[in-house]
Amino acid sequence: MIYKDEGHLVEAAEAYQKARIADPSYKPASEFLAIVLTDLGTSLKLGGNTEEGIQKYCEALEVENHYAPAYYNLGVVYSEMMQFDFALTCYEKAALERPLYAEAYCNMGVIYKNRGELEAAIACYEWCLSISPNFEIAKNNMVIALTDLGTKIGNPQVKIEGDINQGVAYYKKALFYNWHYADAVYNLGFAYAEMLNFEMAIVFYELALHFNPRCAEACNNLGVIYKDRDNLDKAVECYQMALSIKPSFSQSLNNLGVVCTVQGKMDAAASMIEKAIIANPAYAEAYNNLGALYRDAGSVTFAIQAYERSLQIDPDSRNAGQNRLLAMNYIDEGLDDKLYQAHREWGKRFMKLYPQHTSLGNSKIADRPLIIGYVSPDYFTHYVSYFIEAPLTHHDYANCKVVVYSGVVKADAKTLRFKDKVLKKGGLWRDIYGIDEKRVGSLVGEDKVDILVELTGHTANNKLGTMACRPAPIQVTWIGYPNTTGLPTIDYQITDSLADPPSTKQKHVEELVRLPESFLCYTPSPEAGPVCPTPAISNGFITFGSFNNLAKITPKVLQVWARIPCAVESCIGV
Structure with missing residues (x-):
């Protein structure tokens, strides 16, 4: 032991080997030799002699095949060499030989987590923390794994399981281990927003910003909530805060463009959406919103081009697909097959996304309501x-x-x-x-x-x-x-x-x-007031007006409108 205590590992190994040869029944000599060989292996590995280190670990196990640290250190080396199957086997053997080996369970969890096997990783971290409750690395790893699992299961954005309640449960469990882990807090905000619980979403987004003031995503998502609540000034403030953190944050640029569109600031809206597209040329929704901007400005042809660019990027984009069809009604008469085929092709693609009900339980009784x-x-x-x-x-x-x-x-x-x-x-x-x-x-x-x-x-x-x-x-x-x-x-x-x-x-x-007659039956608003005589009676002339959106006021519509006052003028002249 003197050689080992003084760091003379080679001499210590030789001494223990001689003791084993002299008395093979002397068990402590084998145990001490395994310890020294393992320490020697670690020293060699740290010195850059990985292969020699592996050899020493293997020699330790030949001497004492129940020595858990030798298995553990082999696992560490194989992990560093990215031979994860071998590493996992070594950690499992270490844990088998020493059931309270917290580090082995923690490292097994890391491998499972990196493989995407989050449930297995969490089980390993739970074992580790049941052995060593204050193991900080395991706590941090557990928080990350739980948050990732919550996102995998509960976040509709990733389209895997979509069980939001289960996702919330995992995020909350993550916060049990680290109550100020910003990612889990942010994801809780996202989950509550998906559940339409916007008050709770705001709370957790703001907490996420408290724990991580550089979380641009939380700022952006707060802006979305305020925009949907028609608090446009607050929405703009949130988007601008996000952009102060990430100046090329395409989502906030796009969202700011949407608000500007709503406010009628068309030039500013176009500038923002174009910046979003420059930041992310594959941003299909930005092209869709550019189409909406052009449509609201009355430039239907440009709107359709923007929608079609969005669909080139994301053929299943529902917003762009349906906005394109709606816009086509403004410039196509429907007398040829173009408009019909566009709707029909959209319908065929859309149908593939929705399974049809194969059986219906409607009663066959003829005289029932x-x-x-x-x-x-x-x-x-x-x-x-x-x-x-x-x-x-x-x-x-x-x-x-x-x-x-x-x-x-x-x-x-x-x-x-x-x-x-x-x-x-x-x-x-x-x-x-x-x-x-x-x-x-x-x-x-x-x-x-x-x-x-x-x-x-x-x-x-x-x-x-x-x-x-x-x-x-x-x-x-x-x-x-x-x-x-x-x-x-x-x-x-x-x-x-x-x-x-x-x-x-x-x-x-x-x-x-x-x-028969009309397929529409109009019910005027009770607040509209009584019908008054037409102003033309007192004015002596007819005033024409339209309350339609600009997209409907196409050159062909203007041509038709132009014929109306001419016809009225002709009648008046008669």
Whole structure:
């Protein structure tokens, strides 16, 4: 032991070897020799003689094959050499020989974590910390693994499992080991935002910034929440804070451009979105937002080009795909196949993303009341609401059951009035905002809806994903869109002979059902006041106006409008 204590490992090894030869039954000599050979191996490895170090570890195990540190140190060497299978075997043998070998469990966890086997890594860290509760490296590794597992399982952005509640549980468990780990705190904020619990999301994003003031992502996501709450000044402040941390942060540049678009600052919006694209040329959503900017400015051709660039990058981009179809209506008449084929091709691609219901539980009893469902995000002060109010109010509730699926983002007084009317008449109202469209399809199936009517088409926040699942035997589109949806799972489109004359050459995937007279029934707002005499009576002339968005005011529309005042002037002259 004197040689070993003084650091003379070679001499110590020789002494123990002689002792073993002199008395093979003397067990301590073998044990001490294994210790010295292992220490010698580590010394050689640290000196750059890795192969010789491995040799000494192996010699230690030949002398004493139950010596756990020799297995452990072999595992360390093989890990450094990236021979992880060998390393894992060595750590496992070390833990088998010494069940309280915390370091071995910790290093096993590192290998499993790097392989993406997070559950196995967490199990190893738990063993390690049960042995050594204050093992800081293991604590830190556990926090990272739990946070990664929470993101893998609970974060819809990575599209793996999508169990947000389980993800939240893992993040919280991570914070048990390190309560100020900024990544776990940030991910909790993200999870709560996905769960539409925005108050909690704000709390955790702000905590993430407290623990990591350089977390640009937290600033950006706070901006998104404030923007959705119409607090644009606060949103801009958050985006600018994110950009002060990461000047080329494409998401914040893009989001700032979106706010500028909403505010009507078109030049500033274009500048920001273009900077986002320069920072990330593969940023499909930025091209989509550039398209929205061009559309709002009335440059529909440029808008369509931007949408198509977005789709080149991300062919399954729902926003760009549907925005392109909507924009095409402004410049294509639909008398040729171009518009029809664009919708039909979109429908085919979209259908692949949604599994169809293979069996429906609707009763075959002939004289039972029909169950009719209406799905829309527009049961608020929106143009669709003025046309759906009368049908919902005057529906034949006595002979059919009505189920309203409301995807309203921000309910208002009109939403509450609609809901009250439907419930008082014996209908069912389901709030589906934030619920996955496939799950909404399951709800439709559980409600045994016979006829499902969607009221949105390719406009904002639609539920065409639900329609693609075909949860009802008969599916219909009505009111919200002037063209075919392109979805083969929608059977009928309700229209009339004025909007779609029987002689029309425009093609539809759906079968057209023409209501007599008009397919729309307008209910004016109670706040609109009484109808007054036309000002033309007192003015002596007619004033023409339009409240449409700029995208609809195309050169062809202007040509038609130009003929109207000319015709009026001609009549006046007569």
